[in-house]
Amino acid sequence: MPFASTTIRDRRRAEVRRRDGDAPCALQITADCQAVNGQIDYDAPPLDPRSFQVDHVVSSVEAERMGWSAVEADALDNCVGACRQCNREKSAGGRPSAPVRQTYVNPRFDWGPGSYGG
Template identity: 40%
Template sequence: MPGSTAHRNTTTRDRHRAAIRRGKPPCALCGEDIDYTLPHLDPGQFVVDHIIPLARGGSDELDNKQPAHRECNRLKSDKTDAEMAKAAQQAGPRVFVTDRTW
């Protein structure tokens, strides 16, 4: 059904968060370490990302979850990891202007 979301059991959600947090793994999206002590809403805070987003038919099971920074997860949105990798490849390397002549 378009626009519907999966019903989430908060006990299961908390158990999955604890299982992922226990190993203190790095962010699955950017590869950087996660500070698991950061407060709620901090961009670097630990959140759980769905590998295949719920909006794309992914399950709410532990094997479809991975650790992420809040900001990385926000940027990923409802894309799959493969879509993220393809977009990054198409974008090419970033070019920063460090010297200007006016």
């Protein structure tokens, strides 16, 4: 289960926000999100569709399958900012998600040209 406590979740949200600033939704997979160019309402209540949430690039389930610990799965380099509706759409698995918009070079996933990461 991602973010074992609300303290960890809140701290990770603050870290992602500090790293990315007021960046748009990294997913932008719903039509509503695309219509507003991924704009996130950072002051919206938690259940608002445009509210800020943290999304795992590699899901907790997939991370566990790959042998990552819970700490590795929740690491900052595996988290991006997303709006609530896109995060829920991705989690529901209703349709394939768009690639995550790169906001910085993530050393864990940047294997460089000609390498395969394996």
